Amino acid sequence: MGASADNGLKIVVVGGFGVGKTTLVRSVSEIRPLNTEETMTQAGASVDDIEQVRGKSATTVAFDFGRITLDAHNVLYLFGAPGQERFWFLWDRLFSGTLGAVVLVDTRRIDDSWYAIDRLEHHGTPFIVACNDFGGPVRASEEVRAALDLDPDIPLIDCDARDRESAKRVLITLVEHVRRQYAAAAGSLTAEVV
Template sequence: MTIKHDDRPAGDAWKPRIRPVKFVVAGGFGAGKTTFVGALSEIPPLRTEAAMTTVGARVDHRRGSEAKTTTTVAMDFGRLTVDEYLVMYLFGTPGQERFGFMWDDICTHALGAVVLVDTDRLDQSFPAVDYFEAKDVPFVVAVNRFEGTTRHDLGAVRDALGVSSHVPMTECDARHTESAKQVLLLLLDELVNAARARAAATVV
């Protein structure tokens, strides 16, 4: 059996060249990650599972499972096609703190990140903030304004989170596309500034 292909020259004439650009949406449990992804994605968020292996948690000498404990964590993600050569992916990180180390699989080569904050559970945002700062992943912080809650003093949230003053911070309503858009645009602006700064440094 042969897999059919349409509109594509055979052999070396065709080279695959779609560039996927990855963004990470992080935050504590219930901070609105999937809602945020859904507000921006052209498809309903997809759910997939990643296996998490804890090495050394328990010794088991059977083949293929030596000294490892494996479990899975669900991850929701969405897609935004820019053009035929460029597609953006938004990955929601599993929220639990104990899965922090598997973020490497998700975050490697991520262009940037959004940390969603639920001010009732500020402490749940710490792992994400710490992670992106440690890994030098550009990020913005968005305080998700849940229905019925009052506006927050972003300065107070910044102080409470211990986020550096150069990290952009904003409020949003993750349920609404327009609001989620502004958060992503804030991140993209930050990336533009960083790219310009790099270019300027190279010229000098």
């Protein structure tokens, strides 16, 4: 699809360090994603806790960008945010004009998701939570929901960020969630007017 789409819809993928944000954007984008990954060095060892992400050799230093065409009029622009705390200041700017967000979670490190959820709630940005499969023990949805203190209306799904179909399901879940939220808001406005 060329530049002829009428509506560019922005989605941000956030989460802790090494949870698969770059992988999700890569797996679902119809274009070769723009990424800002750089090789991790010893200089960052004192700043980035890589204990839980052994084998990770590169990290996002600005954001990843991908695109997926929905139809002749609508395109999703995907922005993968960097996960390290030292880059969190970029998140508030990425959230500007966002349709919604995906919080990608590694259930072995649930605490790494708190900041993302806090910032999205602060901005009033609709979001879903997707638990990325790292091949370890699967935690029950109720356990993850309780650990993240999620409202019951926030979708919580499992995914494999490496798999295109799984990543598409994540985006579909987000778009459906946003649509329900806007429909509910429009319904309450109509009720107030009447």
